[in-house]
Amino acid sequence: MTKINVLDKGYVRLVDCMGDDTTIVNAARVSYDKQTDELSDKDKRLIKFLATHEHTSPFRHATLQFEVYAPLMVARQWWKYVVGSNHTMEAWNESSRRYVTEEPEFYVPGSKSWRSAPNNSKQGSGKPVDDDLGMDALHRLMDTVFRGEQNYRWALENGICAEQARLFLPAYGMYVRWYWTASLQSVAHFINQRVESDAQKEIQEYAHAVKELALEKFPVSLSELIKP
Incomplete structure (x- = not known):
């Protein structure tokens, strides 16, 4: 393996x-x-x-x-x-x-994968959030990714250099x-x-x-x- x-x-x-x-x-x-x-x-x-x-x-x-x-x-x-x-x-x-403009991919947690903030710490995470909040978070993230990808492609198609076009991509979830x-x-x-x-x-x-x-x-x- x-x-x-x-x-x-x-x-x-x-x-x-x-x-x-x-x-x-x-x-x-x-x-x-x-x-x-x-x-x-x-x-x-x-x-x-x-x-x-x-x-x-x-x-x-x-x-x-x-x-x-x-x-x-x-x-x-x-x-x-x-x-x-x-x-x-x-x-x-x-x-x-x-240097590369390959198709961007993003980490999108499922609706049941969103975690709550921990009770006694400034970092890490706690228990899963309820289903409704998890679904809302999923939809909001997918919307952010969709808009970012649209703007990224718009920038490239209109002649903006790749190193600046990438500013439109949501960074933390991008692979x-x-x-x-x-x-x-x-x-x-x-x-x-x-x-x-x-x-x-x-x-x-x-x-x-x-x-x-x-x-x-x-x-x-x-x-x-x-x-x-």
Whole structure:
């Protein structure tokens, strides 16, 4: 499996991977000029020791590259883990509507997917809103998207440059596509932060997809790095 669909139109795809669980073991044991080709129980214990005691540099010798298609509100939260990361091996390249004019797509939650504001927090969300309010929210969002797309096409058809025409598009729900390359340590840090129950629900779903794809490549190391 290399691709997992997320939300209504989004996905996470594992594009490439460098290393496996033995990469971490060999990086740790190079100090003693030791190397292994096949993971043993002793190697697994070493990985557990490294993760438990936060000897994290060996986990930065393995990398994963993902292609992600997600609403902009998810992308901008995700981006914080690149600009704010103290881990090495981070890269991000995103498609730009300065250069491409492909048909825009938008994340439109169903009428039963709208959530209430939380009672005791300035961020996150609470329980689902009632059906009537959810339906009203759905119709209002669809109307906003429709008008934005109309104005975007009008601007392009009348010769306005793409980098300004995009101003008409409702930004936060618009899908964007990017490549994210990160060390195994960085991937684990992202998963630990974004699968928590207080994280935005939409990015939780992407984090679970990343976790599932990464576990196939690093079943031992990632299991030790991820919080129980």
